[in-house]
Amino acid sequence: MSFERANIHAMDGYLPGEQPNQPDVIKLNTNENPYPAPAAVAAALAAIRVEDLRRYPPPTATAFRQTAAQLHGVAPECILPTNGGDELLRLAVTTFCGTGDTLGIAMPSYSLYPVLANIQGCRVAAIPMTDDWRLRDDFPDRLNAAGARLAMVVNPHAPSGKLTSAVTLKSMARRFRGVLLVDEAYVDFVDPELRYDLVATLRSCPNLLILRTLSKGYSLAGLRFGYGIGNPDLIEPMISKTRDSYNTDYISQQLATAALKAAKDASKTWEQVRTERARLSAALQTLGLSCLPSQANFVLAQVPAQASAEALYQSLKADGILIRYFDQDRLRDKLRITVGTPSQNDRLLDRLQAHLGA
Numbered sequence: 319m320s321f322e323r324a325n326i327h328a329m330d331g332y333l334p335g336e337q338p339n340q341p342d343v344i345k346l347n348t349n350e351n352p353y354p355a356p357a358a359v360a361a362a363l364a365a366i367r368v369e370d371l372r373r374y375p376p377p378t379a380t381a382f383r384q385t386a387a388q389l390h391g392v393a394p395e396c397i398l399p400t401n402g403g404d405e406l407l408r409l410a411v412t413t414f415c416g417t418g419d420t421l422g423i424a425m426p427s428y429s430l431y432p433v434l435a436n437i438q439g440c441r442v443a444a445i446p447m448t449d450d451w452r453l454r455d456d457f458p459d460r461l462n463a464a465g466a467r468l469a470m471v472v473n474p475h476a477p478s479g480k481l482t483s484a485v486t487l488k489s490m491a492r493r494f495r496g497v498l499l500v501d502e503a504y505v506d507f508v509d510p511e512l513r514y515d516l517v518a519t520l521r522s523c524p525n526l527l528i529l530r531t532l533s534k535g536y537s538l539a540g541l542r543f544g545y546g547i548g549n550p551d552l553i554e555p556m557i558s559k560t561r562d563s564y565n566t567d568y569i570s571q572q573l574a575t576a577a578l579k580a581a582k583d584a585s586k587t588w589e590q591v592r593t594e595r596a597r598l599s600a601a602l603q604t605l606g607l608s609c610l611p612s613q614a615n616f617v618l619a620q621v622p623a624q625a626s627a628e629a630l631y632q633s634l635k636a637d638g639i640l641i642r643y644f645d646q647d648r649l650r651d652k653l654r655i656t657v658g659t660p661s662q663n664d665r666l667l668d669r670l671q672a673h674l675g676a
């Protein structure tokens with residue numbers, strides 16, 4: 319006898335990457351930024367008094383909204399602060415995709431998307447990516463044919479690191495009849511020379527919703543703060559109806575606001591990650607692991623034909639190095655490796671070389 323709703327009973331939950339307690343483990347499995355958050359965040363934390371917590375926080379995180387609006391050159395009404403980017407995903411499903419409706423996703427991608435659909439009792443239209451990890455040209459047509467009310471794509475793509483251009487996404491948004499959520503969890507690590515800027519296309523795309531998070535670029539995964547950027551018509555129902563009454567707490571609002579104001583400091587870590595990303599990719603290549611060019615803070619490495627990705631993952635784990643192995647179509651011969659500090663990456667490369675006998 320089960321008390322759960324039938325769809326909850328039938329579904330599997332989201333499986334997060336391992337979060338070990340031992341401090342000496344080299345964690346290259348959940349795409350955290352290996353460098354510290356801007357110093358202004360520590361100062362904001364030190365300035366918080368317990369007395370500040372007696373009252374409820376600003377319900378819509380007004381100060382954060384203003385800061386984010388300024389950073390992106392949009393109105394505060396275009397910003398929706400959330401408890402991690404993951405809460406924005408859940409709010410989008412709640413708000414735009416009813417029970418029995420269809421959520422469209424590209425496959426493979428973030429495994430939380432179908433979990434959220436299952437919770438809501440939505441159908442999932444999973445549209446395979448091309449062999450070279452692009453969205454199919456007919457992606458919006460397939461979404462429309464499936465009757466999708468909402469679609470989620472991650473850009474840069476996870477787990478491949480491939481970037482789709484803003485021009486392509488804009489044209490897909492205009493062809494799609496539902497809401498297109500573009501999950502930009504890793505956008506801070508995109509090479510600035512590419513001039514990728516999807517926020518600039520919001521004006522001409524009323525159905526475009528962009529996800530940002532402080533978890534990756536701002537080294538604040540433990541804080542749980544993210545936000546949506548979209549036109550006020552999309553943001554408003556989530557601000558005034560579907561959001562929890564106080565969805566972000568006072569402490570996280572203070573720290574997140576300080577972090578965004580120090581975006582320039584954080585961007586120095588993004589540059590370091592980009593430099594290491596290039597070095598790590600080249601070194602993996604030398605060991606026989608081919609990597610796609612990545613615009614995120616991880617690389618997807620294909621192991622040599624005679625090696626087993628799962629065995630390598632296990633051997634590295636025994637060495638105290640965590641990376642990610644996905645037991646999934648298209649990914650069983652690959653490893654997703656977060657870009658660490660130079661010494662972490664050196665240690666990984668050293669152990670990989672030993673296991674490969676290269």
Ligand SMILES: *Cc1c(COP(=O)(O)O)cnc(C)c1O
Nearest residue numbers: 402403404428472503531533544
């Ligand atoms: C990290 C991540 C998010 C958001 O994570 P939060 O920690 O909840 O902000 C969203 N999408 C993808 C693909 C991610 O990797």
